[in-house]
Amino acid sequence: MRIDVLTIFPEYLAPLGQALLGKAAAKGLVEIGVHDLRRWTDDVHRTVDDSPYGGGPGMVMRPEPWGRALAEVRRPGTRLVVPTPAGRPFTQAVAAQWATEPGLVFACGRYEGIDQRAVDDAAAHGPVSEVSIGDYVLAGGESAVLVMVEAVSRFIPGVVGNAESVELDSHADGLLEGPSYTRPAVWRGHEVPPVLLSGDHAAIARWRRAESLRRTADRRPDLLAGVELTAADRAALDA
Numbered sequence: 001m002r003i004d005v006l007t008i009f010p011e012y013l014a015p016l017g018q019a020l021l022g023k024a025a026a027k028g029l030v031e032i033g034v035h036d037l038r039r040w041t042d043d044v045h046r047t048v049d050d051s052p053y054g055g056g057p058g059m060v061m062r063p064e065p066w067g068r069a070l071a072e073v074r075r076p077g078t079r080l081v082v083p084t085p086a087g088r089p090f091t092q093a094v095a096a097q098w099a100t101e102p103g104l105v106f107a108c109g110r111y112e113g114i115d116q117r118a119v120d121d122a123a124a125h126g127p128v129s130e131v132s133i134g135d136y137v138l139a140g141g142e143s144a145v146l147v148m149v150e151a152v153s154r155f156i157p158g159v160v161g162n163a164e165s166v167e168l169d170s171h172a173d174g175l176l177e178g179p180s181y182t183r184p185a186v187w188r189g190h191e192v193p194p195v196l197l198s199g200d201h202a203a204i205a206r207w208r209r210a211e212s213l214r215r216t217a218d219r220r221p222d223l224l225a226g227v228e229l230t231a232a233d234r235a236a237l238d239a
């Protein structure tokens with residue numbers, strides 16, 4: 001997969017070259033390009049923003065640099081992802097879907113956002129997704145891109161050493177993961193749940209499912225609506 005990021009703060013994306021993703025890039029599992037949007041400005045001051053039509057606070061990112069940058073960086077048909085607080089939710093399912101695509105281009109807005117015409121015009125050259133990573137507002141799209149690139153890359157074969165770990169992640173089955181434990185068996189008087197020491201794999205699986213259901217019901221009851229529950233699931237929730 002090829003991932004390109006357009007931003008006025010390229011150094012903000014330095015973490016993409018670190019850790020798991022840095023290793024994946026070194027192994028050729030993913031190609032990452034970070035581009036300074038100011039390369040495509042057309043004035044000596046390398047201006048990327050201007051006052052909003054209709055008035056209001058702040059500045060808006062001009063469409064021209066974006067149009068030129070996308071024409072050069074984005075291969076036809078590649079999905080353009082635009083992080084915005086006004087976007088559709090970015091979810092684990094979206095990450096899994098995007099991981100099957102040959103490439104992604106991320107457009108990092110700043111100020112009050114990108115002139116909508118730049119986004120609308122991009123739709124003529126491939127799919128465009130305006131997405132939000134949560135109901136809060138950041139200063140720009142860069143942090144959201146770091147989050148989304150990490151979530152998507154975990155689905156690329158070979159990026160995460162143990163593929164089963166991805167399958168057991170929270171949200172993989174629509175539920176939150178339950179609690180995890182490791183040695184020692186007792187720590188500051190806190191015991192590991194005995195079933196996990198029992199060696200009874202069927203009982204452990206039942207316990208883990210029950211804990212996942214209970215945690216989801218407690219912290220994210222909205223997720224339960226999207227999960228088909230078995231009779232055993234309902235019994236665990238009613239226990």
Ligand SMILES: OB(O)c1ccc2cc[nH]c2c1
Pocket residue numbers: 083084085108109110111112113114132133136137138139140141144
């Ligand atoms: O909260 B966000 O995901 C986000 C995304 C893009 C821009 C551009 C200016 N503020 C932004 C906030």
